[in-house]
Amino acid sequence: MRTLLICLFAFWGGTSIAQNKQLLYGMDEVPQHLLLNPGGKVSQKVHIGIPLLSQLHVNAGASGIAAYDIFQENAGDINDRIRTAIFDMEAEDFFTATEQLHLLDFGWRARNEIYFSGGVYQELDIISYFPRDLAILAWEGNRDYIGYPFDLGELNVSGEMMTVYHFGANKALTDALTVGVRAKLYSSMIQFSSTDNQGTFVTEVSEDGDNIYRHRLIDADVSLQTAGFASLQELDGANAVTSELLGRSLFGGNIGVGFDIGATYDIGRNWTVSGSILDAGVTFYGKDVETYQVNGSYDLSGIELIFPPLGEGEETIPYYSNLEDDIEERVGLDTITNGYTRLRPLKVNAAVEYRFGLPVGSGAACDCKNLNGAIDTNQAIGGQLYTIFRPKGPQLAATAFYYRKLWQFLSAKATYTIDPYSFSNIGLGVVADIGSFNMYLAADNLLWYNNLAKAKSVSLQLGLNIKIGEDD
Amino acid sequence: MKFITIPHIAAVAVLLMCISCVKDTDFDQAEDITLTPVVELDLIYFDLIAEDFIDPETELPTLTLRDTTELRFLDDSFSRESIRRADFYFEFTNSIPREFEVDFTFLRGSNNESTYQTATTVIAGTPQNPQQTIFEETVEGETIDDLTRASKVVVSVTIPSADASLEGSLNLQSKTTYYLEL
Numbered sequence: 001m002r003t004l005l006i007c008l009f010a011f012w013g014g015t016s017i018a019q020n021k022q023l024l025y026g027m028d029e030v031p032q033h034l035l036l037n038p039g040g041k042v043s044q045k046v047h048i049g050i051p052l053l054s055q056l057h058v059n060a061g062a063s064g065i066a067a068y069d070i071f072q073e074n075a076g077d078i079n080d081r082i083r084t085a086i087f088d089m090e091a092e093d094f095f096t097a098t099e100q101l102h103l104l105d106f107g108w109r110a111r112n113e114i115y116f117s118g119g120v121y122q123e124l125d126i127i128s129y130f131p132r133d134l135a136i137l138a139w140e141g142n143r144d145y146i147g148y149p150f151d152l153g154e155l156n157v158s159g160e161m162m163t164v165y166h167f168g169a170n171k172a173l174t175d176a177l178t179v180g181v182r183a184k185l186y187s188s189m190i191q192f193s194s195t196d197n198q199g200t201f202v203t204e205v206s207e208d209g210d211n212i213y214r215h216r217l218i219d220a221d222v223s224l225q226t227a228g229f230a231s232l233q234e235l236d237g238a239n240a241v242t243s244e245l246l247g248r249s250l251f252g253g254n255i256g257v258g259f260d261i262g263a264t265y266d267i268g269r270n271w272t273v274s275g276s277i278l279d280a281g282v283t284f285y286g287k288d289v290e291t292y293q294v295n296g297s298y299d300l301s302g303i304e305l306i307f308p309p310l311g312e313g314e315e316t317i318p319y320y321s322n323l324e325d326d327i328e329e330r331v332g333l334d335t336i337t338n339g340y341t342r343l344r345p346l347k348v349n350a351a352v353e354y355r356f357g358l359p360v361g362s363g364a365a366c367d368c369k370n371l372n373g374a375i376d377t378n379q380a381i382g383g384q385l386y387t388i389f390r391p392k393g394p395q396l397a398a399t400a401f402y403y404r405k406l407w408q409f410l411s412a413k414a415t416y417t418i419d420p421y422s423f424s425n426i427g428l429g430v431v432a433d434i435g436s437f438n439m440y441l442a443a444d445n446l447l448w449y450n451n452l453a454k455a456k457s458v459s460l461q462l463g464l465n466i467k468i469g470e471d472d
Numbered sequence: 473m474k475f476i477t478i479p480h481i482a483a484v485a486v487l488l489m490c491i492s493c494v495k496d497t498d499f500d501q502a503e504d505i506t507l508t509p510v511v512e513l514d515l516i517y518f519d520l521i522a523e524d525f526i527d528p529e530t531e532l533p534t535l536t537l538r539d540t541t542e543l544r545f546l547d548d549s550f551s552r553e554s555i556r557r558a559d560f561y562f563e564f565t566n567s568i569p570r571e572f573e574v575d576f577t578f579l580r581g582s583n584n585e586s587t588y589q590t591a592t593t594v595i596a597g598t599p600q601n602p603q604q605t606i607f608e609e610t611v612e613g614e615t616i617d618d619l620t621r622a623s624k625v626v627v628s629v630t631i632p633s634a635d636a637s638l639e640g641s642l643n644l645q646s647k648t649t650y651y652l653e654l
Contacts, residue, residue, distance in 0.1 A: 071497040078501040079508075141509030143649060203512060211517040212563065212647045302514030302646070305539040305627060307524060320542035 020386045021057065022399040022415050023429035023442035024461055026274065026351055029411050030431055030440050031107055031465050034117050036349060037276035038168045038180030039262035042107075042115045046468040047438070049105025049119065055463040057100040064093035064130070086135045091154040092392065093130040099123070103163075105465070117182075118167035122249065125345070126159035129392060142203045146213070149200040152222055156391050158193035162186050162283075163249035168260070175373045176266040186256035186283050186344070189248040190228040193342065195391040197222045211301040217331060223293040225340060227254050227285040256283030258344050266374035270355050278347040286339035296331035346389045353382035353403075360405055378405040395419065409433045417444065429461075438467040507654040515560070515646040516541065516627065522568050522638040525631050533634035540579075540626045547581065547623040555620055557612035557651040564594045567602035568640035571595060573630040574607075578622035588618040599640045612651075 025036045031047035032055045033040050049055070065085055070078065100123045107117030133150040142148075168182030199220030206214045228248065235241050258281015264274040303319045310316060357379035380403040387394045397419040405411045410432050417425040427444030442461045520537065527534050545551055566572065572594040580587050590609050597603030611619050629642065 068497055071499050071501055073496050073498045078504050079506055082505065138509060139507055141511040141650075141652070143510040143512045146512065211514045211645045212561070213512065213514050215514065300514065301517065303516045303541050305516055305518040305541060307518065307520065307537045307539045307629075309527075309534075316540050318542070320544055 020388070020397050020399075020417070020459075021442075021461060022384055022386060022397070022401070022417055023413055023427050023444065024440075025349055025384055025386075026353065026382075026401075026403075027411070027413060027429065027431060027440075029433065030438065030463070031117070031467060032102070032105065032463060034107070034115075034168065034170060034180065035166075035182075035260075036278070037262035037264065037274055038170055038182040038260045039178050039264050039276065040170070040180070040274065041172075041178055041264055042109070042170055044107075044109075044467045044469050046108045047106065047117075048466045049102055050464040050466065051104055052101065053464040054105040054119075055100065055102040055121070055461060057459075057461040058098070059459040060097045061459070062093070062095045064089045083139060086132070086139055089130050089132060091130060091132045091151075094127055094390075095130070096125075096127045098125045102463070113171060115170040116168070117170065118165075120163060120165050122161075122163050124159075124161045126157075127390060128157040129154065131155045137201070145203070147202065147204050149202045149218075152199040152201060152220060153197050155197045155222065156195050158191075158195055158391060160188060160191040161245075162188045162191075162256075166260075178264045180260075180262050182260040184258045184260065184279070184281060185251075186258065186281065187249055187251045188227060188254040188256065188283055188285070189245045190232075191254070191283070191285060191342070192224065192226045192229065193391075194222070194224040206301065209301055210304060213301070215300040217296075217298045219297055220331060221293075221295050223291055223295075225285075225289070225291045227287070227289045229288070230290045231288045254283060254285045254287050256281055256344065258282065262349075269373065269375050270377075272353045272355070272374060273351070274353075275350040276348070278349070279344040280346055281344040282341050283344065284339065284341050289337055289339050291336040291338070291340070293334045293336060294331055295334070298327060298331050300327075348387045349384065351382060351384040353380050355380040357404075360408070379403065413442075415444065427459075433467065433469075436466050436468055438465040439463070507652070509652050509654070511650045511652060513648055513650065515648050516625070517645050518627075518643070520629065520642045522634070522640050523636075525634040525638070526636055531636065533631075535632070535634065536628055536630045538626060538628045540624055542581075542624050544581075544623050546578075546620055552617075552620045554652045554654050555616060555650050556653045557610065557616060558619060559649040559651075560590070560607075560609045560611070560646065561649070562592065562607040562609075562644060562646045564605040564607070565602050565643040566594050566597040566605065566640070567599045568631075568638060568642055569596050569598050570631050570633070570638070572642060573628075574644075575626075575628040575630070577626045577628070578619060579624045579626060580621050581623035584624075587622045588615065594642065597640065602640075 021036055024030055024033055026040065027033050028041050028043050031044065031049070034042065069085055070081055072081075075081065100121055102119060102121040105119035107115060109115045131154040133154050134152070136145070137150050165185040165187065166182050168180055170178065170180035172178045199222060200218045201216070202218065203213050203215050206212060232241055232244065235244060258279050260276060260278045260280070262274065262276030264272060266272050303323060305319070306317065308317060355375070355377040357377045359375050360378050382401055384399040384401065386397045386399070397417055399415050399417040401413055401415045403411070403413045410430070412431075413429045415427040417427065424447055425444055426446050427442065428446055429440065429442030431438070431440040440461070440463055444459045524537060525534055526532070564574070573591065574594055575591040576589065577586050578588040579585065588611070592605070592607040594605045595603050
């Protein structure tokens, strides 16, 4: 329990919502922006990501709490602060950790003007809502909560580690409209989820019952689905586990399919709108599946002694074993090995951009042929919306951004993002094209970088590509 | 996964530390985190009638009734490590016109060795006017180890004298308040 709490609080950092890459979205200079919108504009002819370095994205966060709230110095007993935090947080608060690492990334423009791109990335995504009632029960016990129904439904956690193989196509259908689609194959290494739980636990004073209290488990329906864990328990040592997981990343585990779609549309010379839907997909879990389930109701009032008349050496009634058997029968733990399917967490992006300032790049040359076409300028402002569909409903974030091309080789984008949990998330991303090398670094929650412990989330993306432009 | 996840996350963490800092925090405090829940749990209950103290075959009084139940949770490793104090609360309601001696002996499972024992006297009542006796016992300090070595309790109820004309009942309800430290 203590370890669990420490782990939860360790996920400091999360007012930015998991997997929101607001800095990278729409940044044409970074080839990986196609993974955020397969219908984004593509300026290069070929790109090759440096293996393992083309994109690394990490994000850890918690709504409602920062590491500083718990671990600040010289502020009395840490246990008092944890207690305050438990009571201050809501059951809708959550802890997240996500990580994405691109193993392989490439793209090229074919003769038919379609830009094909593909690659492999590995992803880890964990979200746990805060089970407030259970945390109170664990922290305080039931003594001061006689009659209070503890809600087991607040238990809501899921996580997955997978490798994603993807291949997409992108084409400018007209001067104004670019569309794209990307197919994805998911190779799941480990997955667990406990999301649709319900039931209550209450200790109530028994007015006319047999004993002082009645401990009641009412309509409990709690389950934990796992895929890929059961067989790991049989393996011996870290090396065996590592090689097993690596095998699964090559389709040795559970498989899923999905797709991304997106489009970009220029309105006149200065306006552009774009949108994308990512990870519309499903994973089928059939291998190495175990679901643990507790289902039912039970009233416990202690053990009744009936003082049976016994002869010499005769054993009394096995009250305790009978009680255990009865509980086992009524609300026992079932292990089910039936397969299941789960939807991937769907993400939706939408953006509008207004460009101004000095014309740059090839846009100026095209102006004479295409007087109403969009032009590239050195500055832009705009807004973006991001939604990810999570077990307890969609999480929404809105971003305002300012883009500036500082020099021909260096662009920057600044963002201000709000979501239901934070109004102070400022981010900055920088992209440099030096020769054929394309480098970028983006981080948000910059206001907190003077003291990261006070930030409720940390999100970072960085990468390195080889990019060959149209003119090279 | 060895070459993918952990080192890279660590590298980024280091990078983050280079361009930012974590101030005024002391993560060693994690060692001081202690959960101290207080758990109320029903223990045993019974309802004896005066007739129970008369042997139905011989019609002679049986002055001491005894029953045993296992309490296997008491001596499991979780309880042994985390129970710091236990408050027993026994509530007797007696409508038999006799005083009772009630003894609770906690036994170690393997050889029935007694590890902890407590007893009380229940005052006499009448069928018209039942009397309540509340007995509370706190176990803490070194004696808590004696309690959490046990996995059974033997309850003995002794009546000083009995005959067939005796009426009424002796009821027990009980609970324990466990103070845990995790």
